[in-house]
Amino acid sequence: MGGTAFSTGYNGSAILRTPRMPPEIYAYLKQKYCKRLKECFEHVDCPQEAPGKLDYGDIDVVVSSPLSSVMDYAGLATVLPVPNPSVQEYWQDKHQEANYAVRWPLFRGFYYSTKQALRHLFQGSVRQAWRNILLAFERPWAQIDVTISEPEQFAWRVFQKSHGDALPILGAGTKGSGLTQGPSGLLLRIEEIERRAQNECKILLSTSPEDAMDFLGLNRGRYAQGFTREDEIFAWVASSRFFDRSMFATAETPRKRNRRGMFLRFVDEWLPANPSAGRAGTMTRSEICEAALDHFDKRAEFDARLSFWQCKFREDDLWTAIDAFLRQPRAVEHLSDARRNETIRALKRFVKFQGISPVVRQAAEMNESQQSRWSDVIDQNDLAAMQKMLQWVDANWEMIRLKERDRVRGRGA
Template sequence: MGGNAFTSGPTPLTTPECPPRLYYSLRDHYLSLLFPLYEEVATPVEAPSKTSYGDIDVLVSQPKSLSTETLAKALSAVRTCTTSGSPTSSFALPYPGRADAYVQLDIHLCPPGTFRWQLFHESHGDLWNLLGTTIRPFGITANDAGLHLRIPEIEELNRKRGMLFLTREPDEVLDFLGLNADVYGRPFESVEAMYEFVVGCRFFRGDSYVRDGLKANDRKRMAQRDLYRRFVDEWLTANVATVKTRGERVPGFYEGGCAGGCVGEVGGKRGV
């Protein structure tokens, strides 16, 4: 929820962002409290180069006879926020050294058998937003349930039934995409390193990011996700040579910039 679960309503709470040192200290503390309560507990690998954190996200599975009320007590939460049907519960916890501020902890309960995949898919922040744009032209989609092949003829009638499940094994997916599992398993040293990882995907084509091919969800990401926007607006054009060394000339990108123009006006806003 991006740290905003408790900032509205009749009695809003202040939930300031945490600097990295405090974030990691609190993250490890809350993980230690949750380990005895679930069979599986972990946080996704953090996005690169973050200078602050709006909340702490934890994935869990297989609770040991636990209710939201007992969990709130175990965490010393001052307030909880749950939505009917949602697998995520938010908890407002005391912010160290500030009596009037709180830390938002989001706990996401994974369905049986999906914990390892969801941890993989949620890692590195906006990475899968970029990879999703890369693989979409080939009829491939990744969501919180796994990797799927889209069948257009069925999709026209029923979008959900039009997705053919392939796998939810992370190593199989990375091998299929031509990406290094060892690199994926560690935090990226920089945003630049994450961008280079994306370009290393065997399905990467520059023209997937040209304005005419941009989907509505991608235009939304351009407006809301800074790492996604910077990749499209700035990094690709500035790193044409790097992109070309990935083994195949990338359609749509040339020495003079993006063929047809990478950036244009979309609905009155900057986009591709």
């Protein structure tokens, strides 16, 4: 959140003042509250910050394996006291992360603010000095962001949040490979599913940062050594064998322009200064997919997922064709949306197949998993079979719709 979760309320009014923290305040609060959290969770760690920071917007902490059944995001308010009920709205957001606010330490904060005020006075900046004097007596708040992770994802969540925008940059540079670094681990997007089912197209390859780095061609020894400069992170990220600098050709789009400074420095400064970096190899997305399935032993899961969704797409396409047919003008009446939907439900519930011939059931089949899958019998690419099926629907739809209406009214099966 960059330390801004409590800066404005939903009505636009200020809630809490959370100025950026100097290193000494950041280090003190991180040590103090990590120690408290270790009394509540088996695993507690702080992701590595990006190098060269002069101040900090918030403190990120990842925890897992609670030692008490009540230690959830709400229970953490007893360890990281929430200042007033209004900020409880921030307890958990869509990223499965909660924001808490704690006070700056009294004496350290007063010492820091007074020292800064004197420095500004000697530099002739009276306004800034006055602000620091007020800060010394105000005792501002610091934002702590906590992620409660599943134990098997703990190492990955720490890895994902480390070194600022390192992983978002890696993700943007490897997007064309079909690989994604999600909150749960390294993911593979199935190309044949992605366009029509974005949320279901991903297979989890690994939650191990080490395994992911090995496959991506990133030197994990260099990562373990740590980075002292931002350009070292950039060089490490761009060394991935799947990193493609051309993915940043559209970096002028508003969405990417709204990214944080580290991301923009990579795009605007580092990439132009290093024209040979980040030029991906000759592997196609399909070849990368095959390599990932072999490396992580995910072929069986991939085949099952792909088969399921291809069958579902065929079935959806067939019913789309039937729906379009029922929308056509008719001599007797034009089907309203409600009647058309009722007809489609009836066809699914009351029709089964004997061989390749549709027959009407005596009783409705309400279990969707037991209903006949029409696409198993009818190939949409077979124009003659499709025409024959639509002719049968045209001859029987009204009778079948009435059976569904009788069922709903309690007069039928």
